[in-house]
Amino acid sequence: MRVSFQNNAPGAIEFGILYGSFIIAALAVAYFFPILDLAPPCLFRESTGIPCPTCGTSRSLVEFSRGHLAGSFVMNPLAALVILFGVLAFLANTVMLFGGLPRPKFMLNDHEGTVLRYCVIALVLFNWVYLALSCR
């Protein structure tokens, strides 16, 4: 893996700020509105009896919005990690954008890309097993 630092081209999308802002907006909505009361039942769980890979995400979001990071991880570890990463990416990208700082660019070769791909799939599966075993 090679890491380089370079500035974004003018007009390039700031993905960290874009998707980070969605996560922050979701946290704000979760904090101020009773979203759990509006949550539809999980059809996958009702059909199969086991939670789907994203079960507990809304509860994780609510816990995170109230500052209960540990509780957020208990509800759905992967969702909590994604939320945390989104918030950090938003903050980091904002600082880099307004500070005119170069961004880290990660370049992976084919093998590294394949390894990363399998690691992500494994992470999702392990998270799913955790949810199923803990009956989330």
Place this chain on the structure above:
Amino acid sequence: MFCSQCGNAMSEGQAYCPSCGMKADAQPAAGAERERTAWEDRQRIGFFRSLGSTLAESLFHPVRFFRRMAVRGGLSDPLLYGMIVSMAGITAFYAWQTLLQETMPFPESFKGAAGLGHPSGAGLGVIAIIAPFAIIANLFLWAGMLHLLLLAVRGSRNGFEATFRVIAYSSGTSILLAVPFCGWPLAMVWNLALAIIGLKEGQGTSGGKASFAVLFPLLLCCAAAAIFTMLFLGTVAAALGPLSHQPWK
């Protein structure tokens, strides 16, 4: 290079794809025959004519449309197109809901939550303010999720911009929300079909990988899609609740 039929990696000198056997010279060159959509050429064609032309071609000739659609050129034009058609559909749908009330089939929890049973001109005003932001978020989130799934199966050849453009131009099905009673399920199913076709042609990947990216979240009843829909409706409900003087629970 990658085979446009199955997405398998091919060496430049290979005459046939080692996986599916498609001839190498039958592969479309990257970027060949792709052009701006009518909507992106609206300065020359005219606003309404380009909107109608893009809508008609994307809905009724999707293979041709997405095969010729440019995969570069910025996100603002497709985003604007998606917002316009989605707003039109949502506004018409809300109008039908308030006019027809109990006779329209719609999930009870959403109906009550959004205060849709109470005719409210103010409700339309709230929709007009909140919906654009929700549409933008929905387009980016849906495109982001699909693109991640495409990356997982090595189905992306043309990058995130191509995926976003496909999703934005597929949102033309929102116009079907203007049809009472059967509009919204029809729009949902047609949108999925267009997304699959669009990703296949826009990314130059196989139909299987495109189908996986689109259908996998639905097969697992992905809460992510439900959450963002719920967040949107929750926001609308919270705003409409006091306005409609009707408890949403």
